Amino acid sequence: MFYERLHVTFVGVVATLVDSVVVAEFAGYWLHRLLHSDKLPALSRGHLIHHFLVYGPQQPMRAGDGWRLPRSFCCPAGE
Helix, strand or coil: HHHHCCCCCHHHHHHHHHHHHHHHHHHHHHHHHHHHHHCCHHHHHHHHHHHHHHHCCCCCCCEEEEECCCCCCCCCCCC
């Protein structure tokens, strides 16, 4: 059968999933650092605007009661 030729095991699937999460987190961290470094001005500016919208002067910082979507993300402008 095709399954037997793949040699798919439970450990192999779990290892692949764990490795993909680790690589995605690592890449995401460095991408975020790159956006803050201002080495790509157009992307850095957009990211800065994102921070101002989410964590602007009129917005509270994260509350201690868990993770919530920012108001600017879940509600269209003007509501």
